[in-house]
Amino acid sequence: MRRVTLTDIFLHPITQKYLKRSGVAHAIATAYHAYRLALQYGVNVDLATKAALLHDIGHYEWYSNGTWDYETYKQNDIHAIKGAERAHKLLIRLGEHPQHAKEIALAILLHTDSYLPEGELKRKPLQTIVKLADEADEEPGGKHHYRQIDDELALKKIQQLDRMVEQQLQRHALDQIS
Numbered sequence: 755m756r757r758v759t760l761t762d763i764f765l766h767p768i769t770q771k772y773l774k775r776s777g778v779a780h781a782i783a784t785a786y787h788a789y790r791l792a793l794q795y796g797v798n799v800d801l802a803t804k805a806a807l808l809h810d811i812g813h814y815e816w817y818s819n820g821t822w823d824y825e826t827y828k829q830n831d832i833h834a835i836k837g838a839e840r841a842h843k844l845l846i847r848l849g850e851h852p853q854h855a856k857e858i859a860l861a862i863l864l865h866t867d868s869y870l871p872e873g874e875l876k877r878k879p880l881q882t883i884v885k886l887a888d889e890a891d892e893e894p895g896g897k898h899h900y901r902q903i904d905d906e907l908a909l910k911k912i913q914q915l916d917r918m919v920e921q922q923l924q925r926h927a928l929d930q931i932s
């Protein structure tokens with residue numbers, strides 16, 4: 755079965771629509787951080803980069819009078835829940851393995867605990883990586899959501915990351931044989 759690529763995911767109209775809301779540049783930067791962290795922690799790079807790319811796909815627009823209303827957002831936001839569901843539906847539609855779609859959705863669900871009651875959340879390595887990758891690209895006041903990237907460069911970066919992931923998957927497959 756052919757791997758569902760980051761490019762397949764990125765170019766889908768659903769991804770384009772919602773990532774433009776939360777920031778394509780932030781999504782791509784987070785996916786690159788996730789790649790690096792996945793190698794460092796020995797986590798599947800394919801799952802980590804997909805979850806990171808899609809981690810903010812559940813954002814709703816919290817605008818009042820043309821500017822982002824951060825307080826209303828903080829009180830009412832459930833983007834991780836919405837994003838997990840939205841990403842899952844998209845991945846299944848693209849032909850992702852159901853087990854992988856579930857793992858990616860869970861990593862998105864748990865990438866933040868801002869919507870949960872107080873308490874320690876126990877995360878698995880993949881889930882931790884998506885959280886760390888997101889934080890690595892965060893800017894004060896949510897500025898990372900507004901950083902712009904042009905469409906052509908965005909696609910190039912995604913295709914490059916796909917090649918990096920595929921190299922790692924091949925290396926991993928060779929290690930299994932030898």
Ligand SMILES: [Fe+2]
Pocket residue numbers: 780784809810888
């Ligand atoms: Fe984020």
